[in-house]
Amino acid sequence: MKITDRRTLPRGGRSMPVFGLGGAQLGGLYRAMSDGAAAALLDAAWNLGVRHFDTAPYYGYTRSEHRLGAALGPRPRDEFILSTKVGRLFRPDASVRPGDDGWADPLPFRPRYDYSHDGVMRSIDDSLQRLGIAQVDLLYVHDIGAVTHGERHEDHWQHLTRGGGFRALESLRRSGVTRAVGLGVNEWQVAHASMQELDLDCTMLAGRYTLLEQTALSPLLDECLARGNAIVVAGPFNSGVLAGGNSFNYAAAPPDVMERVRMLDSVCREFDVPLPAAALQFPLAHPAVVSCVAGAHDEAELAQNIVWFETPIPDEFWSALHQRGLIDGRAPLPALNQPGRPC
Numbered sequence: 001m002k003i004t005d006r007r008t009l010p011r012g013g014r015s016m017p018v019f020g021l022g023g024a025q026l027g028g029l030y031r032a033m034s035d036g037a038a039a040a041l042l043d044a045a046w047n048l049g050v051r052h053f054d055t056a057p058y059y060g061y062t063r064s065e066h067r068l069g070a071a072l073g074p075r076p077r078d079e080f081i082l083s084t085k086v087g088r089l090f091r092p093d094a095s096v097r098p099g100d101d102g103w104a105d106p107l108p109f110r111p112r113y114d115y116s117h118d119g120v121m122r123s124i125d126d127s128l129q130r131l132g133i134a135q136v137d138l139l140y141v142h143d144i145g146a147v148t149h150g151e152r153h154e155d156h157w158q159h160l161t162r163g164g165g166f167r168a169l170e171s172l173r174r175s176g177v178t179r180a181v182g183l184g185v186n187e188w189q190v191a192h193a194s195m196q197e198l199d200l201d202c203t204m205l206a207g208r209y210t211l212l213e214q215t216a217l218s219p220l221l222d223e224c225l226a227r228g229n230a231i232v233v234a235g236p237f238n239s240g241v242l243a244g245g246n247s248f249n250y251a252a253a254p255p256d257v258m259e260r261v262r263m264l265d266s267v268c269r270e271f272d273v274p275l276p277a278a279a280l281q282f283p284l285a286h287p288a289v290v291s292c293v294a295g296a297h298d299e300a301e302l303a304q305n306i307v308w309f310e311t312p313i314p315d316e317f318w319s320a321l322h323q324r325g326l327i328d329g330r331a332p333l334p335a336l337n338q339p340g341r342p343c
Helices: 033-047 062-070 119-133 144-158 165-175 188-197 217-227 237-242 256-272 275-285 299-310 316-324
Strands: 004-008 016-017 020-024 051-053 080-087 088-092 109-115 134-144 179-185 202-205 230-234 289-293
Touching: 004 289, 016 202, 016 289, 020 165, 020 217, 020 299, 033 299, 051 289, 062 119, 080 119, 109 144, 119 134, 119 165, 134 165, 134 202, 144 165, 144 188, 165 179, 179 188, 188 202, 188 217, 202 275, 217 230, 230 275, 237 256, 256 275, 256 316, 275 289, 275 299
Parallel strands: 020 051, 020 289, 051 080, 080 134, 134 179, 179 202, 202 230, 230 289
Antiparallel strands: 004 016, 088 109
16 A cells, blocks of 8 residues: 555545545644754655654644644645544643643644634634635544543533534535535444534544454444544554654553563564554554555655555564454454555
8 A cells, every 4th residue: 555545425426535634743743843844744745655644733733723824825725635624722822831731832822722603613614714725625523532632521511512513514615615514523322422413524533443342343433434424544653652752642651551562562472463463454454544654754754654654564463463363353454455445
């Protein structure tokens, strides 16, 4: 598989590159990135053939959107796919400091959750101005969910449902401000609940369908396949633990997770397969998945991700993972992908 291969969204027929660059690192996630380094990374991405870019107002407290817009502005608009997110509004705040929410060098704007109709409309207007464009390809509701919000979740959910947030997404899709709508979340349960409220085109799911964890297989991915809600997999390395790190879900990985990673890596070594290569390629075997998005801190890291993504992996490796119980027995394997699947 090549990063330039494409798959089609079941709803709307939009064509999607199977590989995308995530924009959190452009916002300085845990590590500051200069404007020059960000521009160099995005130029390298374009030259390497990357045509799918994801960002969010939250990344660097709007810094990522500014940088991505500046880099993509001179590019032909019909040659790339761009997604951003709604759910937070930003107000000037001089008290913002490096390290707030994990952003090493955030801009001086403080986020406030707002999933209401007016909040969604204001959020996309602000994003379009920062990006310098008139239309995004995909618009995701960002970070809604019971785990994310705890006791505040029900309030936010009511704003999204009864408060008109979903209605705003419908309006933006109908008017062409965005070509597709969905969620950008770490929790599969809220994606499933949202499908009962609105016909979603595409959902970005971070960390819940990976080589390490397949908790979203059923009922979410089953229903996505039946109803045409395409999945973009984000966080394919589960916050880094599948790429040589020790972080899982943005925190230190617990011993049971590290043991499972050790077992996966043992099979990888047996078949001479880089663990990150298997992590990037595994999710795309599921017929509901159209793309895999990974971030990068610099040009070398991006180039390495692309090499891993395109590394040939023998069928026997995937079969061994299945036979040894290291992946869910219901999960489609790349070795068993349907003939003629669009790539």
